[in-house]
Amino acid sequence: MEIWNIVAQIFPYAVAFTVPLLITSLGGLFSERSGVVNIGLEGLMVMGFFAAAVTVKGIEDLLPSGAIPIGLLAAALGGALFSLLHAFASINLNADQIISGTAINMMASAVTIYLARTFTGSGNIRIRTGILRRDIPWLADVPGLGPLLFSQTYWTTWLVLLLLAISWFLLYRTSFGLRLRACGEHPSSAASAGVNVYFMRYMGVTISGAFAGLGGGIILVTYSGEFNGSVAGLGFLALAALIFGQWKPLGVLGATLFFGFAATVANVSQVIPQLAVIPPLLLKSFPYVVTLAALVLFSRSSRAPRASGQPYYPGQG
Amino acid sequence: MKRRDDILVTSLLAVLLGLVAGALLMAAIGGDPLEGYTFLIKGGLMNIERIGNTLATAANLTLTGLSVAFAFRTGLFNIGAAGQMLAGGLCSTAVALLVSAPRPLLLALTILAGFLGGALWGFLPGYLKARFNVHEVVATIMMNWIAYWTVYYIVPARLKGAYLETESALIPAAASLKTRWLDALFEGSYINLGILIAIVSVLAVHILLKRTTLGFELQAVGYNRHAAESAGIRVERDMVLSMMIAGGLAGLAGVSFYTGYASNMQIGVLPSQGFDGIAVALLGATEPLGVFASALFFGVLHSGKGFMNAMTEIPPEISDTIIATIIYFTATSVLIGRLWRGWRRKNAKRRAKASPEGEGA
Numbered sequence: 049m050e051i052w053n054i055v056a057q058i059f060p061y062a063v064a065f066t067v068p069l070l071i072t073s074l075g076g077l078f079s080e081r082s083g084v085v086n087i088g089l090e091g092l093m094v095m096g097f098f099a100a101a102v103t104v105k106g107i108e109d110l111l112p113s114g115a116i117p118i119g120l121l122a123a124a125l126g127g128a129l130f131s132l133l134h135a136f137a138s139i140n141l142n143a144d145q146i147i148s149g150t151a152i153n154m155m156a157s158a159v160t161i162y163l164a165r166t167f168t169g170s171g172n173i174r175i176r177t178g179i180l181r182r183d184i185p186w187l188a189d190v191p192g193l194g195p196l197l198f199s200q201t202y203w204t205t206w207l208v209l210l211l212l213a214i215s216w217f218l219l220y221r222t223s224f225g226l227r228l229r230a231c232g233e234h235p236s237s238a239a240s241a242g243v244n245v246y247f248m249r250y251m252g253v254t255i256s257g258a259f260a261g262l263g264g265g266i267i268l269v270t271y272s273g274e275f276n277g278s279v280a281g282l283g284f285l286a287l288a289a290l291i292f293g294q295w296k297p298l299g300v301l302g303a304t305l306f307f308g309f310a311a312t313v314a315n316v317s318q319v320i321p322q323l324a325v326i327p328p329l330l331l332k333s334f335p336y337v338v339t340l341a342a343l344v345l346f347s348r349s350s351r352a353p354r355a356s357g358q359p360y361y362p363g364q365g
Numbered sequence: 366m367k368r369r370d371d372i373l374v375t376s377l378l379a380v381l382l383g384l385v386a387g388a389l390l391m392a393a394i395g396g397d398p399l400e401g402y403t404f405l406i407k408g409g410l411m412n413i414e415r416i417g418n419t420l421a422t423a424a425n426l427t428l429t430g431l432s433v434a435f436a437f438r439t440g441l442f443n444i445g446a447a448g449q450m451l452a453g454g455l456c457s458t459a460v461a462l463l464v465s466a467p468r469p470l471l472l473a474l475t476i477l478a479g480f481l482g483g484a485l486w487g488f489l490p491g492y493l494k495a496r497f498n499v500h501e502v503v504a505t506i507m508m509n510w511i512a513y514w515t516v517y518y519i520v521p522a523r524l525k526g527a528y529l530e531t532e533s534a535l536i537p538a539a540a541s542l543k544t545r546w547l548d549a550l551f552e553g554s555y556i557n558l559g560i561l562i563a564i565v566s567v568l569a570v571h572i573l574l575k576r577t578t579l580g581f582e583l584q585a586v587g588y589n590r591h592a593a594e595s596a597g598i599r600v601e602r603d604m605v606l607s608m609m610i611a612g613g614l615a616g617l618a619g620v621s622f623y624t625g626y627a628s629n630m631q632i633g634v635l636p637s638q639g640f641d642g643i644a645v646a647l648l649g650a651t652e653p654l655g656v657f658a659s660a661l662f663f664g665v666l667h668s669g670k671g672f673m674n675a676m677t678e679i680p681p682e683i684s685d686t687i688i689a690t691i692i693y694f695t696a697t698s699v700l701i702g703r704l705w706r707g708w709r710r711k712n713a714k715r716r717a718k719a720s721p722e723g724e725g726a
Contacts, residue, residue: 087444087502087506133693137693137696137697141697143696143697143698144696146442146444146502147643147647147692147695147696148693148696148697150444150640150643150692151689151690151692151693151696152693153640154637154640154641154644154685154688154689154692155686155689155690155693157685158682158683158685158686158688158689159390159682159686159689161680161682162390162680162682162683162686163394165680165682166394166678166680171680171682281510281513281635284506284509284510285510287503287506288506288507291503327518328518329514329515329517329518329519332514332517332518333510333511333514333515335510336507336508336510336511337507337511339503339507340489340493340499340504340507343493343497343499343500343503343504344493344497344499347497347498347499
């Protein structure tokens with residue numbers, strides 16, 4: 049019972065931490081499934097974080113109720129637009145995708161702080177509005193699960209879960225998804241079947257930009273409230289979750305939830321005596337260690353998209 | 366010779382495009398790019414103290430740049446220089462704070478500890494790559510964050526100073542890379558023995574790659590693993606060794622940064638020098654001497670930005686933006702290369718057309 053209480057106590061925090069991670073990781077899934085490695089997720093998140101902060105700050109006085117949805121839209125748009133740089137380099141110019149992704153990460157944190165400084169003087173942008181946590185009517189009253197899953201939730205959590213469901217459907221039940229995955233496995237076969245590999249890869253990267261941007265925006269309007277130029281490695285954690293989840297939507301859901309819990313336990317372990325016995329170092333580095341372990345375990349049978357990271361040259365098999 | 370020219374042109378074009386992007390950003394916020402760049406360069410070079418600061422910054426960048434460049438030359442992408450730098454910094458800080466010995470011995474131990482710490486952090490990705498074919502990019506990213514959290518918890522627990530929980534105690538003078546003669550020579554700048562470590566490392570890597578069998582072997586493995594294997598090279602051992610040397614070099618950057626430039630270790634920071642090292646390596650075309658040159662250039666950008674920010678309205682992040690843009694353009698150097706070759710071909714044609722008439726006249 050005591051354990052249950054602890055879980056119930058930290059669950060909302062863990063979910064709040066997991067959601068941006070989940071949507072970003074899911075974005076990475078689209079990109080890698082289309083054949084483009086995207087280690088720029090961190091930078092794309094920062095870009096969304098920034099776009100949301102500027103937008104919400106700009107309109108929160110005029111339009112208090114619409115500021116957050118519009119801000120999140122701006123975050124997704126900002127991420128998508130910025131990801132085009134990576135798409136152009138990787139898809140049209142056959143650039144090294146790792147280098148391009150690194151450039152995206154460095155550019156995002158430098159440019160956003162640069163611009164934030166000129167807007168606000170300091171590198172930070174603080175917003176006054178945030179999403180209020182709400183109980184879901186009826187469901188919140190269900191004993192046991194109600195308080196855990198349906199009370200005091202952010203609406204963005206449900207939005208992200210909806211996007212997860214749509215992504216699953218899109219990837220596995222539509223021809224778009226089949227084509228996208230084909231481009232990540234065997235682009236020249238896809239091309240000979242009439243698929244436009246360039247277009248599909250652009251879609252993959254742009255969706256990853258939009259989702260990662262949204263992830264950054266969600267950080268702002270849920271638990272952060274202030275843009276500070278960094279998402280503290282969450283983009284890389286999302287990348288780890290993508291690998292640990294073996295490039296599958298449900299795997300990614302499980303992995304991000306797992307990582308979200310580990311990180312939250314590490315954060316609160318000092319105030320909850322039952323958890324203080326676990327060294328926080330182990331909990332914090334746990335996602336990275338298990339990802340390395342997963343890579344070793346699955347090294348013979350990895351589900352990584354086969355053509356991920358390789359440029360596509362038309363006419364080569 | 367032709368390849369050399371191409372590389373030089375690509376690098377210079379990437380720099381030029383980066384500077385143009387920086388100028389556009391300066392103009393975008395109402396700044397004057399010419400003034401901005403003038404103060405940026407002045408801030409990096411206008412007196413002997415500032416030159417010392419630029420050299421001190423360049424020392425750190427040279428070492429991370431060498432780390433990435435060495436890995437590149439042996440066919441590995443080391444994106445983990447930041448983590449290796451932290452690991453090296455942590456080990457050398459621990460030695461500097463906990464060991465008492467005469468200064469020369471203590472310095473040698475500090476430097477050695479830094480190298481070994483970085484090498485250890487490079488060992489695992491190298492081993493996983495050699496043994497299980499785990500991609501070193503992913504492995505080194507994971508190692509970066511493991512290092513980040515290791516420092517985050519070990520420094521406050523074991524190495525903290527009297528007051529702050531977020532940083533280690535100050536490095537004692539006996540273990541610091543700062544020395545009196547360099548201080549006197551550069552009028553009290555940040556410069557320290559790190560610059561000598563960097564120069565020695567540049568020469569050592571140059572000799573290793575160009576003049577030794579081992580260096581030849583390591584590069585052969587990077588060039589074609591299977592060919593190297595059938596030539597009797599122990600591929601797995603060599604991969605691990607390459608990654609350990611790369612890690613060790615980044616570890617030395619940790620020594621030079623934390624026990625020289627910064628004088629203690631802060632927690633909660635993944636050092637940006639690790640990623641700047643990628644830019645340094647690429648811009649220097651992965652040649653040790655090129656790495657040193659590009660580290661000097663980035664050193665000016667970094668050490669001049671504070672002065673520029675004081676004299677103008679332009680935020681200091683402009684330097685980081687320029688560096689990031691340069692990386693982007695070196696990544697897309699294919700396009701730049703294509704444009705350059707196209708231009709040269711066109712030029713050659715024009716000259717070929719023009720020359721008979723030219724001779725006639």
